[in-house]
Amino acid sequence: MPYYLLTYFFNSFSLYVKKDQRKFVEILGLMFLIFLSGTRYCLAGSDYYVYEGVFNRNASTVNILKYIFTGVNNGVNINYEPGFLLLNSVVKALGFNYHGFILIVAIIFYTFLYCGVKKITDQWGLVSCLFMYKLMFYNTFISIRQGLTIAIFIFGLRYIIEKKPIKYFLLCFICYYIHRASLFIFPLYFCRYIPVSKKILKTVAILFIPTWFIRGAVNLEGPIMSTISFIGFESKSEGWASSIEGISLIHTLECYIIVFLVIYFWDKLDMTDNTQKMMVQFLLVLIPIFTLLSNWILFTRLKDYLIIVYAILLTYIITRSRTGDLNRVKEMKFIKLVRPVFLMCCLVGMIRYVLVFDGGVLMKFDSILFHFLSIFN
Template identity: 25%
Template sequence: MLIVIIFLILSAFSFYRRDNGLTIKLVMIFLAGISIFLSSKSSDFPIYEGYYEKVQPLYTVLRHWDFSSFDTEEKFEIGYALLNSFFKMFTAHVAILYIFSNAFILLLIYIFIRKKTLNSYKVLLPYFVFVFISIQVGIIRQAISIAIFFFCIRFIISKDFWRYAIGIILAGLFHRTALFLLPLYFLANRKFSNRLLWIIFGIGLMIYMQIIPFSPLTLLEGTANIFLPSIGDKLVFYLFQNKQLGAPSKFTQGIFENAIVFCLLIWARKELIKKGQYDSFLNVCFNFAILYIFIYIYLFDLYTFIYRLNYFFVFFKFMIIAKYIESLEWNYNRFIGTLLLIFYCAIMLTIRLIQGY
């Protein structure tokens, strides 16, 4: 019920032409405050709580130079282990760690979305549905990693590779999947033609439907050992999960949803360019949004891997969509655009609530 109420509030604020700077800050503070309540309801919370209880305080670890308490069955990354150990010096309650971590995450999200659109609620609403209730209150490690990645987008725009690399390595200390983002620096700033994107999309669909026989799962099974241990071990883990769970049906709502979103993104970019509102920031968002779709169709049988990786990209399409809605000249068109965005988020929220988010 609480999630539905928050969704309705964010939806109502999304209809305003411009957001109020004070209210968006208050909403962020509110989300940070309720995060521990929602986190305690997630299925992963007992695992994180149990890990926190096992970890020794940082001063004890450093005094004896004994990191054995970090090495548990969960195999959490060193950054998250150190964060737990640091907070263990001050409190035995994992709730404090969660509150501070969520406040940090939402601060970086606020920095990322602020002033990028006239109404930040149009992008905060999808973040709440697609990231906050799915990842931030459940898999706190990846949420921290995603927030750091969003902060690093500024280094792509300013073409500062080394700061971007340092940021991604830092993100990788909390979730190793982030290390796959490092080479994307060289693609994110480029402007790709619609023709090229349609060709890549068409080939991807033929691979997805196995008109072109190709299996990324088979390919990675033979190449996982060539990666660095931190990346290779993660790949091996995902490959193992794939075999344990079995392949899901291909023709789910996901493929149709992504096909529609692909067409919408191509159209939105064309219109934004025509109106002179397409800048370098939106270009990076567009490229990552398209990459999200390509990952989905090309890596179709690595579903446990793309499930984790795509959370880094799922948010970017809404930056483009929100900007496109705001670019519409007539109030009626903006109203319909906002209504459709809310309707789409409502459908996805319903699916997540049914699945236990």
């Protein structure tokens, strides 16, 4: 736990340093994150050993490329995406062992994530704290394939903003060959056409509240199984059609708190700015995921691609409020509370996740550095 807390406080500290010192502190915070995700040792339950087995028994780079381009299978593991297997084989061919693979994946992940976030907001600290609560453990410790596609997607958001569909869809195909569940991000390009206004956001939020109570009556097994049949990997993905591990009420309430803050401080957002507008459009997509569709495992996965909009929207509100003219004293005090309360909530959420996940298995962080293990074969 101390290593998680140190990393959290260091990343949040970047919000309180001078602007000319901020990048240096952010990079150091990024190195702490790479340390956690990239040097972890025997953490993440059975997935750690599953991916180790995939790495150690992986086919050669030539055979995987042959499989991708010709369909000829010479020992390629068909239970995993060829893009992910290719990454394994390239890293292995460079002389790295499984520990080295985990470290390289972490470096790739955080490079894409940091560059993607910095293109959207300069408040990395706020986003990284939300990330440590909502995404870090599951998407860099456990489901590393999904994690990679999330980071690449966040990097690719610039292409939606800049209206460059070819570049965006190219990244989508790369994600698809790493993790088939990322098929979800293809249609997200068209979210930019969703109409946005304060009234629309308020109306959608209100209309979907009662749907949370009838979510058990929503049966998506047919459409989900059809999608699984289309993308393949039926044996590994059939759990997606299950409704036994839905999104908890706590996470739904979190979504609605952000919606409330966005509505309340709507005048602090600039809907003529494509980036800010797109974040609100993604928030509109999240509302049905956290209500009507919240009972389905598939959507508990898909929400992770969009969850960072919480922090990004708050950075716009806070930044605009500093430069704007606040006539109401109460509003000024409210805005000043937003950031510290948000950081505290993320901290509590992160600690709670560590305590309850798999009986507290993440409590004691262990690193290959503590055992003087090499990252090379």
